[in-house]
Amino acid sequence: MSEVILSFEDITVRSTGQTVVGNISFEIRKGEHWALVGDNEAGKHLLLEAIAGRVPVVGGKASYGFYERYRRENPVQSPHFLWQKPVSFVSARHHFTSLSSKNSFYYQQRYNAADAEDAATVAQHLSEITPFPDTPVWTFEKVVAALSVQHLLEKELIKLSNGETKRVLLAEALLRNPSVLLLDSPLSGLDVKSRQAFNQLVTAITASGITVVLVASPDEIPDAITHVAIWNEGQEVENKLKAQYHPNGRHPVQPETLDRDEVKSLLSASAIPSFQAIVKMEDVTIQYGDKTVLDNISWEVRQGERWALVGHNGAGKSTLLSLLYGDNPQAYRNKITLFDRRRGSGESIWDIKQHIGYVSPELFQYFPRDVSCSDVIESGFYDSLGLFRDIEPAKQAVALRWMKIFGIAELAAKPFKHVPTSSQRLCLLARALVKNPVLLILDEPCHGFSAPRQRHFKTLVNAICEASNMTLIYVSHYQHEIPECVTKVIQLENGRCVSQVSETEMTN
Numbered sequence: 001m002s003e004v005i006l007s008f009e010d011i012t013v014r015s016t017g018q019t020v021v022g023n024i025s026f027e028i029r030k031g032e033h034w035a036l037v038g039d040n041e042a043g044k045h046l047l048l049e050a051i052a053g054r055v056p057v058v059g060g061k062a063s064y065g066f067y068e069r070y071r072r073e074n075p076v077q078s079p080h081f082l083w084q085k086p087v088s089f090v091s092a093r094h095h096f097t098s099l100s101s102k103n104s105f106y107y108q109q110r111y112n113a114a115d116a117e118d119a120a121t122v123a124q125h126l127s128e129i130t131p132f133p134d135t136p137v138w139t140f141e142k143v144v145a146a147l148s149v150q151h152l153l154e155k156e157l158i159k160l161s162n163g164e165t166k167r168v169l170l171a172e173a174l175l176r177n178p179s180v181l182l183l184d185s186p187l188s189g190l191d192v193k194s195r196q197a198f199n200q201l202v203t204a205i206t207a208s209g210i211t212v213v214l215v216a217s218p219d220e221i222p223d224a225i226t227h228v229a230i231w232n233e234g235q236e237v238e239n240k241l242k243a244q245y246h247p248n249g250r251h252p253v254q255p256e257t258l259d260r261d262e263v264k265s266l267l268s269a270s271a272i273p274s275f276q277a278i279v280k281m282e283d284v285t286i287q288y289g290d291k292t293v294l295d296n297i298s299w300e301v302r303q304g305e306r307w308a309l310v311g312h313n314g315a316g317k318s319t320l321l322s323l324l325y326g327d328n329p330q331a332y333r334n335k336i337t338l339f340d341r342r343r344g345s346g347e348s349i350w351d352i353k354q355h356i357g358y359v360s361p362e363l364f365q366y367f368p369r370d371v372s373c374s375d376v377i378e379s380g381f382y383d384s385l386g387l388f389r390d391i392e393p394a395k396q397a398v399a400l401r402w403m404k405i406f407g408i409a410e411l412a413a414k415p416f417k418h419v420p421t422s423s424q425r426l427c428l429l430a431r432a433l434v435k436n437p438v439l440l441i442l443d444e445p446c447h448g449f450s451a452p453r454q455r456h457f458k459t460l461v462n463a464i465c466e467a468s469n470m471t472l473i474y475v476s477h478y479q480h481e482i483p484e485c486v487t488k489v490i491q492l493e494n495g496r497c498v499s500q501v502s503e504t505e506m507t508n
């Protein structure tokens with residue numbers, strides 16, 4: 001039997017003062033690489049955090065063989081060299097900071113010309129990473145080539161798209177040359193090409209002697225993974241050789257639990273006002289220096305239409321949406337009409353936002369976390385990032401009803417920062433819906449969701465479209481995630497619109 005890299009015997013993990021999971025037994029041996037799957041989203045993420053040493057193990061026995069091995073192979077100078085050091089963790093949020101203040105980036109900073117330069121470039125950021133071993137296998141050049149980030153090196157971190165940011169985070173983790181590499185849903189946010197490249201990358205990483213543990217969806221487990229730990233709600237972790245794991249058998253389709261009558265009742269509580277055109281863009285071009293991010297885009301969205309917005313990482317999708325949501329000052333220089341009103345005709349961004357329910361990876365990244373979950377959701381009535389006023393009981397009741405639809409009512413009083421990331425994402429989805437918006441923009445809403453959660457969300461979006469005239473723009477890198485109610489597609493490629501098709505054209 002090969003040497004034990006990590007061993008948890010009947011451990012209990014405590015997160016933010018509450019015992020969240022107990023009785024976990026889990027062992028990794030040299031040469032093994034693990035995928036954590038199953039619908040216990042909170043449990044899987046917590047287990048990764050426990051391996052990374054970010055949450056305390058308060059019961060049972062934990063031993064870290066990788067640390068002993070690392071110390072044997074690399075004479076450690078400092079007595080403060082902790083066992084967590086040889087572990088690299090790519091988690092759901094990044095912690096990049098501005099150059100001037102060392103504060104974290106803020107929401108939509110990249111669209112603000114004054115602050116968009118206030119960040120290290122990718123090259124600066126990566127060159128500051130100190131590898132653990134004296135003779136690293138993963139050198140700067142090797143990592144840059146493996147992650148295909150050459151063209152991003154001179155770009156400030158704040159300017160990166162989601163997929164680009166993900167690749168840089170992976171590059172950073174690998175440059176540390178860890179003994180153990182932990183990846184939390186590494187494929188979410190990556191386009192098809194990057195996801196295919198990721199499989200080969202994991203093969204190369206494991207071949208270099210690094211132990212990989214990742215949270216993955218069952219049908220996207222990289223070839224180099226040898227073992228699968230299955231963790232479903234209310235069950236113990238079940239460990240299997242990957243060869244014996246059959247994804248479909250583990251995820252039977254659950255009976256539908258959505259309360260459609262309640263959805264209908266919530267949607268009919270306030271009428272959606274009528275507009276001629278929800279969005280009308282004519283030859284819209286967005287440039288930053290010599291980089292053209294959007295190139296002559298013309299697009300019209302009429303009320304009640306349901307669109308998918310697709311395109312590779314960096315294609316310009318989020319930038320396009322920032323023009324609709326009032327976050328991008330360059331909207332004024334272009335011919336854009338929103339809700340029948342030309343931009344730059346005296347309207348405020350709040351006039352625009354009041355009609356839009358919005359969720360995006362950026363919102364998740366930057367939403368202030370020192371608030372309660374109910375505050376997060378109720379802030380959707382006012383389009384603010386947090387609740388800064390008293391709220392009427394009727395509005396509170398509506399927020400609670402949406403929380404019930406999402407299965408998170410019991411979290412209402414809990415601090416947002418203390419609930420699992422999957423629940424945080426659900427809070428933001430409920431926040432987008434509370435005011436019954438004219439336009440619902442869902443930019444990669446299912447990041448990190450398990451298969452049953454994704455299915456439930458898709459059913460909900462279809463039910464909303466069936467029961468109301470809500471206009472929808474849905475962004476996803478996964479075809480199967482896009483709800484059936486979507487009948488039109490706009491595709492971007494390097495900032496250009498390469499196609500706009502409707503349902504009849506899609507089926508031909």
Ligand SMILES: Nc1ncnc2c1ncn2[C@@H]1O[C@H](COP(=O)(O)OP(=O)(O)OP(=O)(O)O)[C@@H](O)[C@H]1O
Nearest residue numbers: 159160161162163288293313314315316317318319
């Ligand atoms: N302020 C800026 N200055 C320079 N380039 C920028 C700026 N903001 C965005 N970009 C670049 O514009 C391109 C489009 O970014 P955008 O976030 O719109 O892409 P995306 O299609 O949403 O990608 P993803 O699928 O990865 O989220 C990216 O290459 C990004 O680096």
